[in-house]
Amino acid sequence: MMLEVKNVTKVFYSNKYEDLTALEDVSLFVAKGEFVSIIGPSGCGKSTLLEMIAGLLKPTSGDIYLNGQSITGKKGNTAYMPQKDVLFPWRTIIENVMIPLEVQGVKKAKAKQEALSLLPAFGLEQFADHYPEMLSGGMRQRVNFLRTFLFRKELMLLDEPFGKLDALTKMQMHKWLLKILEQLKQTVLLVTHDIEEAILLSDRIYVFSSRPGKIKREVVVTLDRPRTQEMITSSAFIEIKKQLFDLLKTD
Structure with missing residues (x-):
């Protein structure tokens, strides 16, 4: 198991x-x-x-x-996604999504490229440069889910x-x-x-x-x-x- x-x-x-x-x-x-x-x-x-x-x-x-x-x-x-929305309001969506990769030591340019490649699968490709406050609750949860997934x-x-x-x-x-x-x-x-x-x-x-x-x-x-x-x-x-x-x- x-x-x-x-x-x-x-x-x-x-x-x-x-x-x-x-x-x-x-x-x-x-x-x-x-x-x-x-x-x-x-x-x-x-x-x-x-x-x-x-x-x-x-x-x-x-x-x-x-x-x-x-x-x-x-x-x-x-990979743990808590109840509370943990997106950083001062970071754009792509910057929020990149966090797990940065924590793992992936260089910023490569982390951004990898995160950008996954945005379409999560329906977020149009929101990369938006800030969390600009998104609906459902879209914010997609971002949270993608970020959790990227902890690999x-x-x-x-x-x-x-x-x-x-x-x-x-x-x-x-x-x-x-x-x-x-x-x-x-x-x-x-x-x-x-x-x-x-x-x-x-x-x-x-x-x-x-x-x-x-x-x-x-x-x-x-x-x-x-x-x-x-x-x-x-x-x-x-x-x-x-x-x-x-x-x-x-x-």
């Missing part, structure tokens, strides 16, 4: 308040080329888990492996990437992401509150309980690929959606 999370627990200790157990004994895996989602109630530790996989937090107990090697508490092994890591971690978008823009982004993922063959672990989003994009879905977060069930999405928005009204899609709703409401 590419990613293995083994018996991970995370406790936040406090001198002033009661200790908070965010996650308890969580084990999951992501195979190469898979798109896996995590859904669950607010505050169940979904984002905390992504931060631990990204090496930004260290588990209280348990281990995290990438291709058989421990990455517990180690940064720089995955096998595993991409996405934390509620479309959570702040309106319904129409989100639907357009899903359509775009389905198309781009078919091209990239990227391995992805997604955290989302959106059940339809999880079903539409995923091969498998882990359903978390309320805090402390534990895995209640792993649901395999049997819908054929390539996926389309029209699948949302199919009986197979609706059946999976009902199963996930039932799991969440019985918490």
Whole structure:
């Protein structure tokens, strides 16, 4: 397996308040080329888990492996796109996109050339010299996604990437992401509150309980690929959606 999370627990200790157990004994895996989602109630530790996989937090107990090697508490092994928009407002779109390549030591001219070559695939070729404030929320998320992709890591971690978008823009982004993922063959672990989003994009879905977060069930999405928005009204899609709703409401 590419990613293995083994018996991970995370406790936040406090001198002033009661200790908070965010996650308890969580084990999951992501195979190469898979798109896996995590859904669950607010505050169940979904984002905390992504931060631990990204090496930004260290588990209280348990281990995290990438291709058989421990990455517990180690940064720089995955590409991580947080909930918050992290584009620098003083840099143009192309300058923002170039950042991962610059961090990797690629010379500026070459980094710009490589970034420019990918803009068309992400629908950004007309916006290279724009500033983030000039773009819509959906277009900004495309920039964030491309910048995350350019970290060139096998595993991409996405934390509620479309959570702040309106319904129409989100639907357009899903359509775009389905198309781009078919091209990239990227391995992805997604955290989302959106059940339809999880079903539409995923091969498998882990359903978390309320805090402390534990895995209640792993649901395999049997819908054929390539996926389309029209699948949302199919009986197979609706059946999976009902199963996930039932799991969440019985918490």
